[in-house]
Amino acid sequence: MKFWLALLLALQCALAAHASEAPPLAEDPVVEKRMVAISEELRCLVCQNESLAGSRADLALDLKREIRTLIKSGKTDAEIMDFMVSRYGDFVRYRPPVNPVTWLLWFGPFVLLLGAIFVLVRMVRNSQRADAAPPALDAAQRAKAQSLLQDPENLS
């Protein structure tokens, strides 16, 4: 009995030691939730197609730690966003701000769409006009067509 108790105690100690080594991820669920929400809006600069939230890169972990610290010091989400943008530029934001530099990015696709609609409308109208007034054949052309159709050499 004593042996089993000792073993249990030893096991528990081992587990406790292991637990204390884990990174303090969920120490404050509210902070953690805000940190994840913010870091999902941010690009990881080391692996550019990943969000900061999804990245395990060293820099991403550091930046997440930094965001946690900023949240705990009472900064608003907008202030934290400014903190990141002032260091890494607008590129860190997955939702780039609308400003003269990004006008082409935001509105370019709509300009292209409008252009495509304009071209399509014109093409449809032109073809309708062509259908409405088919070019008439004169008597000579009709006769030639007739002869071509009746020529047995053309039948195969």
Place this chain on the structure above:
Amino acid sequence: MKKALIPLGLFLVLAVFLAIGLTRDPRVVPSPLIGKDAPAFAAPVLATPEKQFSAQDMRGKVWLLNVWASWCTACLQEHPVLMEYAKRKNIPLIGLNYKDQPANGLKWLARQGDPYDLSVIDQDGRIGIDFGVYGVPETFLIDQAGKIRFKQIGPVTEEALEKQILPLIRELQK
């Protein structure tokens, strides 16, 4: 005939844009810090940790801050360029030992050679974050007023040094 040329024209426009895109490196993100004050920092010196280095000490001088680490392979690539530059430089070159064990940093300098006037310790990478460092090595040129004037992302090449950094230093020193 003219209509048939429209797709060709569109293709050429697209090709030109794509060709320009190919010449650009997507990993180089322009720093918003250029033209702004360099972040203030004070940190222990790598060789003599009991001493502090402060960016404030460099006021009135044009200087280079090079971010390096012993674990960084691209740093090995730029190291000969920095060593060569160290022989004929006329402005201070300060190293930032970024996210590194100081012992490893010192060993690396002993093995590879030390081009720096001094290196400072940034073991947790906090100073790096303030400078917007995301890929080591990075190099910043800072002017007399403490403003960042140029940033090299990735290894300093012979070409970048001769064509961009040195002319800018000469201009700043006028």
